[in-house]
Amino acid sequence: MKHLAWPAAALLVAAAAVLSLAVGTRAVPPSAVLDALLHGGSSPDALVVRSLRLPRTEIGLTAGAALGLAGAALQAVTRNPLADPGILGLSQGAAAGVVLAVSLGLADGFSGYVRYAFVGAVAAACLVYAIAARGRGGASPVKLALAGTALSAMTAGATNVVLTSSSATLDQFRFWQVGALSGREADTVVRMLPFLAVGAALVLACARGLDALALGDETARALGHRVHTVRVCAALGATLLTASAVAAAGPIAFVGLAVPHLARRVTRGAAHRLVLPLSALLGAALLLLADVAGRVVRAPAEVPAGVMTALVGVPVLVVLVRRKGAAT
Numbered sequence: 086m087k088h089l090a091w092p093a094a095a096l097l098v099a100a101a102a103v104l105s106l107a108v109g110t111r112a113v114p115p116s117a118v119l120d121a122l123l124h125g126g127s128s129p130d131a132l133v134v135r136s137l138r139l140p141r142t143e144i145g146l147t148a149g150a151a152l153g154l155a156g157a158a159l160q161a162v163t164r165n166p167l168a169d170p171g172i173l174g175l176s177q178g179a180a181a182g183v184v185l186a187v188s189l190g191l192a193d194g195f196s197g198y199v200r201y202a203f204v205g206a207v208a209a210a211c212l213v214y215a216i217a218a219r220g221r222g223g224a225s226p227v228k229l230a231l232a233g234t235a236l237s238a239m240t241a242g243a244t245n246v247v248l249t250s251s252s253a254t255l256d257q258f259r260f261w262q263v264g265a266l267s268g269r270e271a272d273t274v275v276r277m278l279p280f281l282a283v284g285a286a287l288v289l290a291c292a293r294g295l296d297a298l299a300l301g302d303e304t305a306r307a308l309g310h311r312v313h314t315v316r317v318c319a320a321l322g323a324t325l326l327t328a329s330a331v332a333a334a335g336p337i338a339f340v341g342l343a344v345p346h347l348a349r350r351v352t353r354g355a356a357h358r359l360v361l362p363l364s365a366l367l368g369a370a371l372l373l374l375a376d377v378a379g380r381v382v383r384a385p386a387e388v389p390a391g392v393m394t395a396l397v398g399v400p401v402l403v404v405l406v407r408r409k410g411a412a413t
Contacts, residue, residue, distance in 0.1 A: 153368020264391020
């Protein structure tokens, strides 16, 4: 099963990308999609594929991969199977940073969005840890999840206050706030790549350290790993991945929660050097498929990808909570 995971995931990503390019209000045959990508052309199908759907597909691939990788890293760092960028408050913190910066005229364009999204995500992470660390037991996995969920709700409310009190900001971010892949600038992915590369490099460099953390802090130290350094580097990488994904596509929920569990199930609990990149592939496929489903479910209208991932992710969260309760 482990040996088949990589080719199966790659095929799933390729199939999701083809569907993303072909499915929509105007259906485009796969042969026409391939012709538009390889030979260009000025036919209506070619223009739809290259001008509208290709940038959307590229954003779905990169943002989904970033969220899947970030979720796997955060679950390992916190040793909490319910951890993800949304539940720990990073996504809403990043979104709040972008919305506040735009409403104050401090950010314009993707580079500015990423900067303030990163500040918001870091601030949210620090607040969640500070709240969870108080009291007995320190920052336990359950306390981190509860603190993150509470902070996410509060931050989402504050973001809505800013949006509803500024009509210009609301018009600009109405669809971005719920998470969507459409309406983005064509060079968004190019601007995302440096941030994604740094974040992914930090997370992947900590793969062996994350394996050791799963055995407990004392065991990890006995094996020669610097526990604090591993946690900080992996969390920093996950925060940067989340910030870039949120800046590009908005606060998309549950991709970082569901995908790592699927990756570990497929690989039967393999080492993080396998689970992390597989989570990136599966995250890209899941977000693209959610976006495609959103185009079909209420055609010719569209449901944003962030809404579709939430509809899928809520049942997954319920199942995980029930299994965790049964295991205790």
